[in-house]
Amino acid sequence: MIVDISKKILIVGLGLLGGSYARVLKRFGFHISAITKEQSSIDYALREKIIDEGSIELDERMIGEADIVIFALYPHVFVEWISENQKLLKSGALITDVTGVKGSIVYRIQNMLRHDVEFIAAHPMAGREVSGVENSTDKIFAGANYIVTPTSKNTPEAIQTCMELGRLLGFSNVTTLSPEEHDEMIGFLSQLTHCIAITLMTCNDKEDMEKFTGDSFRDLTRIARINDQMWSELFVENKTALLEQMDLFISKFNELRGMLESEDIDGMRRMMRHSTERRALFDKK
């Protein structure tokens, strides 16, 4: 194990993800502290013994003692926190995050960060449709992807430590991508699908449709139930990559519309066969 258990880990933002991190890492024997907004979250986490100590204040001792700091905050809150409070970090500390967009965050943080502290970004692709430390669990990481997005400013040691953290947490696939590759992938696989689901859910308000709804429609709109604060921020933070993916989708959708209008059955069947073949790649292994 590269990350030795004498390291003190601080989690900033004790919600669903931060709480799930704490739950798993505490079991390995790490000293876990937490700083978060609500006293009730701290109380719950202490009672459940998933943290050793916690505070709703900027506890200088707690921050100054942490060897590894994991930020599980909204993107803009994370950037503000570093800008205002990085002076409190321990010299030599390693900081990482859980932010779902990378290009717009990683460079901003690395460029403003003290030179004796290193930021290595990561995106744990796990979540639930509920939030809060009370819903945290050690079961959301199995089968999921953990993506580290290093830049030229990162040391090999930090990259290794961050990947090791992903393995300790129980992620099935721990890989690296550049921030740009990450954002394109996330723009397509996650953000575009959410854009489609909310559009489908809001484009026709005709009454009584639900009476006739089958599984296909339910499958396509499951994620149409969405945290508007978080996703609108993630969309804007990944604007360039997401607009590109939306345009690829619109262009292909219009192509299909054109084929239907001109009754180009051969063209539609070609597209459907392409779709069928490509979908086979995406089956769960």
Next chain:
Amino acid sequence: MIVDISKKILIVGLGLLGGSYARVLKRFGFHISAITKEQSSIDYALREKIIDEGSIELDERMIGEADIVIFALYPHVFVEWISENQKLLKSGALITDVTGVKGSIVYRIQNMLRHDVEFIAAHPMAGREVSGVENSTDKIFAGANYIVTPTSKNTPEAIQTCMELGRLLGFSNVTTLSPEEHDEMIGFLSQLTHCIAITLMTCNDKEDMEKFTGDSFRDLTRIARINDQMWSELFVENKTALLEQMDLFISKFNELRGMLESEDIDGMRRMMRHSTERRALFDKK
């Protein structure tokens, strides 16, 4: 029971749906015959005792004896069959179907049909991702919708009989809609979702995306594995209604794109809250 079991039922097209109909109706004690393309389908159905007799020919006695004829064919094959072979039907026979589009079929059939035979259209909204009588089952109707689409040419008795048939088959919801209401509903809930799934699946062929795929993307593309012959025909048969639904979707999607481009967070959050509220209506009861 309105449909008495002394009635002889003929199923034309013994595939997944036709076979599933036969399986359930035979159990009630009806005399079931079948006409289909492949001898192997007839052999299987006889062996499994889900039909009493079957043929791959236009068996004049079999057709002439049937009180109820259920057509489970592709739309254009159904229309051709009636046009060429309706002379063989018994006087007073009731015919129905399983076709997934209505406006373009119902009036065409009713207008060409002999006056001593009645056509009452129905759409059993059930299916599987596999086909053929060998995959037929009596389990696909529970929880599903069965929609009868009467016109002014239909008698109350035929409508009642057709609805009773849906209940006997085990459908949970048996209702009526006009052919036009049906096509709008199907255009939105089923055909538009398939258009979206195949577009999403084919709009970005970048390699290795499958490595990072999560449940959201899999949910949205499950139906991207599609029978190209059947769906291209259903799309064209419902062209007007489907184009209308596609345009509603494109317009809303472009609205979202515009809000993202101008970073209109409030607008996006309003749309997401609308989506979240509306999705609650579509939860399984």
